[in-house]
Amino acid sequence: MTLRPGEVVLIRIDYHQTPGGKVRPAIVLLDADDDDFVAAPITSRSRTSDYDVPIVQWREAGLNSPSTMRIHKLTVLAKSEMARRIGALVQEDRATLASALRMAFFLE
Numbered sequence: 597m598t599l600r601p602g603e604v605v606l607i608r609i610d611y612h613q614t615p616g617g618k619v620r621p622a623i624v625l626l627d628a629d630d631d632d633f634v635a636a637p638i639t640s641r642s643r644t645s646d647y648d649v650p651i652v653q654w655r656e657a658g659l660n661s662p663s664t665m666r667i668h669k670l671t672v673l674a675k676s677e678m679a680r681r682i683g684a685l686v687q688e689d690r691a692t693l694a695s696a697l698r699m700a701f702f703l704e
């Protein structure tokens with residue numbers, strides 16, 4: 597299975613504080629066509645970091661509530677832990693994400 601950048605997926609994440617883990621949304625950033633992918637977590641909690649990017653059209657992305665991508669919390673996730681695909685960012689939100697990633701990771 598190949599994931600596309602901008603897809604929103606639900607992933608099972610184990611937390612040491614929560615037995616059995618939780619299912620959380622994440623935005624796919626890179627899939628190199630192997631067993632895992634690079635993603636940014638999505639939260640519905642308000643954040644104030646310069647690296648938190650609001651999803652303006654969150655309903656269109658398949659989310660249940662206003663949400664934010666946390667691009668400073670990038671992670672590698674196993675495809676085997678993916679529960680399902682729920683949607684994708686619209687072009688406007690993809691452009692905002694791309695701009696934020698360029699600003700965050702531009703090396704001079």
